[in-house]
Amino acid sequence: MKLTDRIRYVGVDDLSTVLFERQWPLPYGVSYNSYLVVDEKIALIDTAAAGFREGFLANIKQEIGDRKIDYLIVNHMEPDHSALQAAVRLEYPDCTIVTNQKAVPMIEGFNGLTENVMTIREGESLSLGASTLQFFMVPMVHWPETMVTWCPEEKTLFSGDAFGTFKALKGNVTDSKSNTFEDFKDEMTRYYASIVGKYANPVQSALKKLGGLEINRICSTHGPVWENQVADVIQYYDKLSRYEASHGVCLAYGSMYGNTEKAALALAEAISKCGIPCAVHDLTEENYSFALRDVFKFDTIVLGSPTYNNGIFPPVRQLMEGICDRQVKDRRFFAFGSCTWAPASVKLLNEMASAAGFEILGEGATFKQGYEPSKFDAAALAALV
Numbered sequence: 001m002k003l004t005d006r007i008r009y010v011g012v013d014d015l016s017t018v019l020f021e022r023q024w025p026l027p028y029g030v031s032y033n034s035y036l037v038v039d040e041k042i043a044l045i046d047t048a049a050a051g052f053r054e055g056f057l058a059n060i061k062q063e064i065g066d067r068k069i070d071y072l073i074v075n076h077m078e079p080d081h082s083a084l085q086a087a088v089r090l091e092y093p094d095c096t097i098v099t100n101q102k103a104v105p106m107i108e109g110f111n112g113l114t115e116n117v118m119t120i121r122e123g124e125s126l127s128l129g130a131s132t133l134q135f136f137m138v139p140m141v142h143w144p145e146t147m148v149t150w151c152p153e154e155k156t157l158f159s160g161d162a163f164g165t166f167k168a169l170k171g172n173v174t175d176s177k178s179n180t181f182e183d184f185k186d187e188m189t190r191y192y193a194s195i196v197g198k199y200a201n202p203v204q205s206a207l208k209k210l211g212g213l214e215i216n217r218i219c220s221t222h223g224p225v226w227e228n229q230v231a232d233v234i235q236y237y238d239k240l241s242r243y244e245a246s247h248g249v250c251l252a253y254g255s256m257y258g259n260t261e262k263a264a265l266a267l268a269e270a271i272s273k274c275g276i277p278c279a280v281h282d283l284t285e286e287n288y289s290f291a292l293r294d295v296f297k298f299d300t301i302v303l304g305s306p307t308y309n310n311g312i313f314p315p316v317r318q319l320m321e322g323i324c325d326r327q328v329k330d331r332r333f334f335a336f337g338s339c340t341w342a343p344a345s346v347k348l349l350n351e352m353a354s355a356a357g358f359e360i361l362g363e364g365a366t367f368k369q370g371y372e373p374s375k376f377d378a379a380a381l382a383a384l385v
Contacts, residue, residue, distance in 0.1 A: 001173050002063075003217070003225060006131055007154055008036040010044075010059035012052040013168040020166065024194045024289045028187065029168030032080055033221045035158060036063055037151060040129025041070040044095075045149055045158045046221055047084035056084055057091060068092050071118075071126065073133065074099035075160040076146050077106040081221050086111045098126060100137060102145035136209060138162065140202035142195060148210070155216035162206065163233055165223035166191045174225045181229040185236070188223065190293040192240050197296065197326035203241035207234070240296055243329040248277035249384070250294035253304030254284050254315040259338040262371040263380075264304045267336070270381045283315035291319055292326070300332040300384065301358070303349055307339040312348050320349060324356050333358040334383055336365040343368070 001009040011033035020026050032048035034056065042064060048056045060069070069092040074082065085107065089095060097107065097117045107113050120126070125134045134150045141162050149158040165188035172179040196203065218226040218233060226233045251268050255261035264280065271278040277298065281291040295301055301323070305316035312320065335349035346364035354360055362383035 003035075003174070003219075004154055006038055007151070007156060007217075007219070008038060008063040009173050009219075009225065010034050010036055010056065010063060011169075011173075012048050012055050012059070013170060014049065014052070015168055021195070023287075024166070024190070025287045026166060028166065030166050031169045031222055033219065033223075033225075034059075034081075035219050036060065036069075037128060037131060037133065037154075038064060038067075039131045042067060043071040043073050043098075043126070043128055043133060044069045044088065045073045045219075046075055046081045046160070047072075047088060049080045050083035053084055053087050057087065069095045070128075071095060072097045073149055073158070074103050074107065075149055075158060076143060076221065077103050077110065078143060078161070079110060081160075082107070082110060085113060089113060100135070100145060100147050102139070103147075106145060138202065138206035138209070140199045141206050142199050142202075148206075150210075150213060155214050156219060157210065157213065157215050157217070158219045159221075161196065161221050162203070163218050163223075163226065163237055164188070164191055164220040167223060169224060172224070175228050179224055181226075181232050181236075184223055186293065188236070189240065189296055190289055191222065192237070193292040193296045193326070194289045197240075197292070197328075200241040200243065200327065203237065207238055207241070243296070243331075245297060245299040245331070246277070247300075248279070248298035249300045249302055250279050250281070250291060250298045251302040251304070252281040252283055252288075252291040252316070252319055253337075254282070254306070254313040255304070256306055256308070256313065259367075259369070259371040260304045260306045260313075260336075263336060263338070263365075263367070266371075266373060267302070267304075267380055267384075271384060274381075276384075283319055288315070288319040288322060292322055295323055295328060295331070299330070300334070300361075301353075302334045302336070302384065305335070305337040305345040305349060307337065307342055307345040310342050310344050312345045313337075316345070316349075320352050324352060327356075329357060331356075331358045332361055334361040334364060334380065336367075336380055338367055338369070338371065340369060
C-alpha cells in the first residue's frame with residue numbers, strides 16, 4: 001500500500017497465531033508491519049515473522065517491481081520482525097544491512113548474516129537521494145538493541161514496537177474514521193502492559209529524546225500507521241509509561257470451589273452500584289494479560305484468592321507477580337479470599353503489595369469456609385469507597 005509517494009506499507013496480518021510470544025492471546029490477530037522508503041535508493045525497514053515469507057516478498061515486489069533493495073534497516077531484532085532477513089538477503093543479495101552495534105551479534109546469532117553489515121551510531125543519517133533516514137537509539141524499548149528511524153522529509157517516525165498494538169489490520173492500514181485510536185486502545189494497552197510495561201523509564205527517555213521531532217506519521221511494527229491521531233497516541237503512551245490511571249477498579253480473582261468467586265461477584269456489584277468503574281476478571285478462565293491491561297487503566301487493584309497450600313492460589317499469584325515485575329506504581333490495593341483452616345493468601349498478597357509501594361486499603365478480608373455476605377461485603381466495600 002502506498003502511504004506517500006516515497007513510503008509504502010508491505011506488512012502482513014497474522015490471523016492464525018493463538019498466543020503471541022506463546023503467552024498472550026490474539027483474539028483479533030496481529031500485524032507484522034514493514035515499510036519501504038522508495039527514492040533513488042530503496043530502504044526496507046524491518047521484515048516480518050517466519051511463516052509469512054511468500055506473502056511478504058510478494059508485497060515488496062508489488063511495490064517496487066524489479067528494482068532492488070539497497071538497504072535493510074534493522075530497528076529491532078525480535079524474531080517477529082527479523083525472521084525474514086535471510087530471505088530478503090537471498091532475494092536481494094547486494095542489499096546492505098543497516099543497524100547499530102548491539103544488533104550485529106543478534107543478526108548473526110538468529111540469521112547467520114555477517115557480510116555487508118553497516119553499523120551506525122546515534123544521530124547518524126543515510127541518504128537515499130531526495131530523502132534521508134536518521135537513526136536514534138531507544139535501548140530497552142523493549143530490547144537493548146532497539147532503535148528508531150526518522151525520515152525528516154516525510155516527518156515520519158518508524159518506531160519499532162513503540163506505539164504498537166495487538167489486532168490485525170485487515171486492509172485498513174492507517175487510522176481513519178473507521179479505524180480509530182479508540183478501536184485499538186484496549187489492545188494497545190494490553191500490548192503495552194504485557195510486553196513493554198516493565199520498561200517505563202526507557203520509554204520516558206525515548207519520548208524525551210524524540211520530543212523535538214515534528215512527527216506527522218508513526219509507522220509502528222504492530223497495528224495501524226498513525227496519521228490522524230498522532231498526538232493522542234503519543235500522549236497515551238506517555239500516560240502509560242508514567243503509570244497514570246483513571247479512577248476505577250481492576251477486580252481479578254481465582255476460585256477453586258466457588259466461594260471466593262461469590263465474594264468477588266458480590267463485591268463487583270456493590271462497587272458498580274457506587275458508580276465506580278469496575279472490570280472483573282476470572283483468572284481461572286482467561287489469560288492474565290486482560291487483567292494486566294486493566295491494572296494499567298485503573299487506580300485500584302482488588303485481588304481475590306483462596307489460600308492454597310498455605311499460599312496464594314497460583315493464577316492469582318501469577319498476576320500479582322506480573323504486576324510487581326512491571327513495577328507498577330501509585331495504585332490502591334485490597335485483597336480478599338476464603339480459607340478452610342489456614343488464612344494465608346490475603347496476608348501474602350498484602351505483603352507483596354506493600355513491597356510494591358501500593359496504598360493498602362485496610363487489612364483485607366478473609367472468610368472461613370463458605371461465603372456469606374455478613375462475613376465480608378460491608379467491610380470490603382467500606383475499605384474501597
